[in-house]
Every structure is written in structure tokens, then in C-alpha cells.
Amino acid sequence: MKEKSISQHAFQAGIKSYVFKTADPEELVYAVRQVASGKRYLCPKLSDQLMRRICGWQTDQSVKVTNIEFSKRELDVPRLIADSYTNDQAADKLFTSRCTVDGHRNP
Incomplete structure (x- = not known):
């Protein structure tokens, strides 16, 4: 699956x-x-x-790409966004800058 x-x-x-x-x-x-x-x-x-x-x-x-590996941080940002966090709130929760969150959110 x-x-x-x-x-x-x-x-x-x-x-x-x-x-x-x-x-x-x-x-x-x-x-x-x-x-x-x-x-x-x-x-x-x-x-x-x-x-x-x-x-x-x-x-x-x-070539079909399969088994893409994401870092924990790359997965944390979408999870927080799915939980209705704003970019600023996600940045505060992850102890990082809003620019970093923006970068993970909008690759």
C-alpha cells in the first residue's frame, strides 16, 4: 500500500x-x-x-520517484499547519524563523 x-x-x-x-x-x-x-x-x-x-x-x-525521505522538520511544518497554526505560531513552536517555516511550507 x-x-x-x-x-x-x-x-x-x-x-x-x-x-x-x-x-x-x-x-x-x-x-x-x-x-x-x-x-x-x-x-x-x-x-x-x-x-x-x-x-x-x-x-x-x-523515472518515477518513490520512497522520498523527509526530515522531521519537513514533516513538522505541514503537521502544524494542518493543526491550524499560522506560520508565525509554527516558527515559535519549532524555535525557528518564519522564513524557515515559509521555506518548508512553500518549496
Whole structure:
């Protein structure tokens, strides 16, 4: 069985929407409206990635990366964010700077 992705953990933790930071303003507004009306929203790029993962599809002949190792800190930041910590609060809890948290949150 495949290991769960960060987005899967985030949805299981209760988030209502997932939008990549590269989303255009219209998509962001749409996502906010969906959540405000009680619905969930998953951006198309992540939806595509999840479908490929579930079905084992690949779009090109590139090497499939598996068993990626994350440091404890790389996992601490998304966990705190899933627990509704702001970047500043996560930085305080981890005894690090907000810039470090931003870097782990937005690779």
C-alpha cells in the first residue's frame, strides 16, 4: 500500500480546500466561494496528480520517484499547519524563523 501524501493527510485533518500557490486569482476566488458555500475544492493540478497516483498513470517516460525521505522538520511544518497554526505560531513552536517555516511550507 502506498504511503499517504501530505494532501491526503491534510484532507483527513479537516481542510476544505487545496489550491497550489501557482493558482490564478480567479481560481482562488472560486475555491473560497466553494468553501464558503459548504463545499470542498481540490485544484485541478492536484486532482490530476492524485488520479495519476491512484491509477498508476504516467504522462511521460521520466523515472518515477518513490520512497522520498523527509526530515522531521519537513514533516513538522505541514503537521502544524494542518493543526491550524499560522506560520508565525509554527516558527515559535519549532524555535525557528518564519522564513524557515515559509521555506518548508512553500518549496
